[in-house]
Amino acid sequence: MRFFTCLTDDHNLWLVGLAAGLCLVGSIITFRLYRRLRAAEKGTRLAWAFMGAVATGATIWCTHFVAMIAYEPGTNISYEPVLTGVSLGVAIAGSALALWVASRTVRFSAEIGGVLFGLTVVAMHYTGMAAFATDAVIHWSTAYVAASVVGAVLFGGFAFNRARRAGQVLPVALMVLGIVALHFTGMAAMTVIPLAPMSGDLAADPANVIMAFAVSAVGLMMLGTGVASHALDMQSRLQAKARLDHLIEGSVDGMVVAQDGLILAANAAFADLAGVAHDALVGEPLSRWLSHTADLTIGGLTQSKLAEAGGAEIPVEIAVRRDGGHAVETDLMIYAVRDLRMRLAQERRIAHLARNDGLTGLPNRSSFLEWLTRQTSDLNAPTKVALLAMDLDRFKEVNDVHGHAAGDQLLIQIAERMRACLRHDEFVARLGGDEFVAVMPIRHRDDALDLVARLRDAVTEPVILDHAEVACGLSTGIAIWPDDAHDPSALINDADLAMYRAKASLGTDVCFYEEEMDEAVRTRRRMAQQMREALDQGQFSLNWQLQAAVDTGDITGYEVLLRWIQPDGTFISPADFIPLAEENGLILPIGEWVLRTACAEAAKWAEPHKIAVNLSPVQLGHVDLPRLVHQVLVETGLSPSRLELEITETAMITDMERTTHVLRQLKLLGVSIAMDDFGTGYSSLSTLRAFPFDKIKLDRSFMSELDGGPQSAAIIRAVLALGESLEIPVLAEGVETLEQLTFLRDQGCDEVQGYLLGRPQKTAEGHIQQAARVLWDGAPPLEDAA
Structure with missing residues (x-):
């Protein structure tokens, strides 16, 4: 009962309550600062540790000395100032160490910090008690001293342990109990036996007055530090919360x-x-x-x-x-x-667009290649694979007449119909434009015709577009794997060849691949490559065919003819390689070489005969043709009046306005323009009206048919009459007999050329003129005379 009697009989309970209040407030502030120290950034940990140490140490010290002032042992007491100050330093330093250790993250750091805190309370208490001075005998109870130490250590460790794992109430309560238990147990351990009666008023003792002010000052410092730290902490948290709210919102x-x-x-x-x-x-x-x-x-x-x-x-x-x-x-x-x-x-949409056509929604080329590769990967598969290459017929007409928007709508509806007619193991894709492909497994070659029929019905069914009914046809080429090809790329090429054959055919719109198609394509490709090599290696040559006046037999000029004789002596007809050159664009460099070489050679002749050079429609459509002709004439020195350029009607009607403009530029150079192959075109009369030609060349086909009936003779008379009325000279090609020459002379033809005058030669010399003249006396042709 010594603990309770010491508390109730030997202490001023009002001051004890004040000490307990200071301890409670200080404990609350201590654990708030402890939590803030644990969460503090590296650069601010020392500042928070200092404020926590000051607040905690002041809490311990003030609680102790207010309670000491409340102690009334029945004799005069005083406190030695140095030890009193030392006790405050012990409280602050020990609290700093305890808080720093407890804020670490190692195992049992909180408990170790709590033990240090309890030892700090013990050290501060008994250091303060050592400053206790009185005229009395003091007796200490070892058991109570030990109990005070054990209680302080246990309560301190448990308080800091709970501070890490629980809320604020329990740690604060444990800390208050530890401080209070230490003080009053330690006071109960002390028995004071006065040696002299108490004299005077204890409150009037100057030392006690100074001590009271000192304790009050320390208490104010404690509260000020606590309030300041609390304000700083609240302000920091409010700013952080505002910043966080602004950030997340x-x-x-x-x-x-x-x-x-x-x-x-x-x-x-x-x-x-x-x-x-x-x-x-x-x-x-x-x-x-x-x-x-x-x-x-x-x-x-x-x-x-x-x-x-x-x-x-x-x-x-x-x-x-x-x-x-x-x-x-x-x-x-x-x-x-x-x-x-x-x-x-969006990713699904992008993936869909990467694998499907953006207009129709059908699989695109990438998906088609993947599907075809997968279908043709197993050479031991029990079924074959049919690849259908399809092209819409008359689709260009829909675009030209109704516009591209209507064409797009037509493709969309056709694609929907195609998709609807497929079976589960069939595949259709759009490669671009009006090109489609389909893939299906088959057991027999003719099984593919069933899919062709369904797709044809889907395509050819009329479509209503803006009150206009339109319809397309379908040309289909079929290649079978592995019969026609083992490689997917080769299979695609075979199906395309078959499709082009079907598109060009008038009798059918479906064509299976045949090996001859591939051979024809390879031949054309080989010939195209050989043409490039022939141009580079100088394998082309020029021949000259004589042109003569009908009435006198005098030479009027020479037509330039292109010849290609390969190194092995093989002769390739212009009818075979000229169309191919026009397709792949080689006609431009070849035509330039013919023009430049012919002009250069003719410029060296002793006689100023004219030369006639044929122009391809591709050359005529080139914007630089007038500049090229002018450059060649300047470089070779050939007079423009000696150059005659021959064009066909087909080249004129392709783009009448553009062609007419180019021809007028050529005419301004002084060059003559002749219409070649007259009578075989589509609109000869309108062409003659559109441009003032310098000569009309009657096609050789009329000469070969002259003996076959009266129609050719009538046409020749009409053309000669037309030329006379328009004041345009007419030259007849293909004259091979004296009868043909006699007929032309009787009908008033101006000039002729053909084998009757001699076959084309590599040079144009004077003996040709002599031979030409004797023809009018009934002599045999030139090569026979020679």
Whole structure:
């Protein structure tokens, strides 16, 4: 009972209550500063440790000395100033060490810090008691002293242990009990036996007055430090919360701030994503919406699922950041949650566009190649694969007449019909423009015709577009794997060849691949390559065919003829290689070589005969033709009046306005323009009216048919009459007999050329003129005379 009698009989209970109040306030502030110290950044830990040490040490010291002032042993007492100050220093230094150790993250650091705190209280108390001075005999009880030490250590360790794991009430209560228990147990351990009666008023003792002011000053410092630290902490937290609120609310992504798995703050975007009210999020476990948060990588991006309030799972992307030291258990975790539904939808759309046609929605070339490769990967498969290459007929007419928008609508409807007529193992794709392909497994060659028939019905059925009914045809080429080719690329090439054959055919719109098609293509490609080599290696040569006046037999000029004799002596007809050269563009360099070589050779002749050079429609459509002709004439020195350029009617009607403009530029150079192959075109009379030609060349086909009936003779008379009325000289090609020459002379023809005058020769010399003249006397042709 000594503890209770000491408290009730030997102390002023009012001052004891004041000491307890100071201890309670100081303990609250101590643990607030302790928590702030644990969460403090590295650069501010010393400042928070200093404020915590001052507040804690002052709490211990003030509690002790206010309680000492409240002690009434029945004799005069005083306190030695040096030891009193030392006791304050012990309290502050020991508190600093205890708080610093307890804030570490190593195991049992909180308990060790609590033990240090208890020892600090003990050291401060008995240092302060050593400053106790009185005229009395003091007897100490070892048992009570030991109990005070054990109680302080146990309560201190337990208080700091609970401060890390529990709320604020229990740690504060344990700290108050530890300080109070130490003081009053320690006071109970002391028995004071006065040697002289108490004299005077204890309150009037100057030393006690000074001590009271000193204790009050320390108490004010403690409260001031506590209030200041509390204000700084609140201001810092408010600023951080405002900054955090501004940050998370300004983000379009869902933002969540959590601590120990509980949501401290969240923005409206996350609330909308979770499908709950914003206020309902705070305090709730984050795992209610986001599972496996412990598996998230800090600083990285992780795709996961968010559980919506309605039970649906939303694909999200989560970024996690730790706000604080990486090893602090109370760090704030910031989660950025991004809704992936729109992005995934866009990715699906991009993937769809990458594999499907943007207009019709059918698979595109990439998907087709993947499908075909997969279907033809197993050479031991029990079934074959039919590849259908398809091209729409008359689709260009729809674009030209109704516009490209109508053409697009037509393609969309045709694609929908194609897709609707397919079976589960069939595949159709659009490669571009009006080109489609289809793939199907077959057992027999003719099985592919069933799909062709269904696709033909889908394509040829009329389509209504803006009150206009349009329809297309379908040309289809079929190649069979592995019969026609083992490689997908070769199979595609074979199907294309068959499709072009079907498109060119008048009797059928379906054509199976045949090996002869491939051989013809290879021949054309080989010839094209040989033409390039012939041009580079000088294998081309020129021949000259004589042109003479009908009435006198005088030479009027020479037509330039291109010849190609390969190194092995093989002669390739111009009818074979000229169309191919026009297709691949080689006609431009070849035509330039013919023009330049012919002009250069003719410029060296002794007689100023004219030369006639044929122009391809491709050359005539080139914008630089007038400049090229002018350059060649200047370089070779040939007079423009000696050059005659021959064009066909077909070249004229392709683009009448453009061609006429080019011809007028050539005429301004002084060059003559002749219409070649007259009578075989589509609009000869309109062509003659469009441009003033210098000569008309009657096609050789009329000469070969002159003996076959009266029609050719009538046409020749009509052409000669037309030329006479238009004042345009007429030259007849293909004259090979004296009878033909006699007929032309009788009908008033101006000039002739043909084998009757001699075959084309590599040179144009004077003996040709002599031979030409004797023809009018009935002599044999030139080569026979020679």
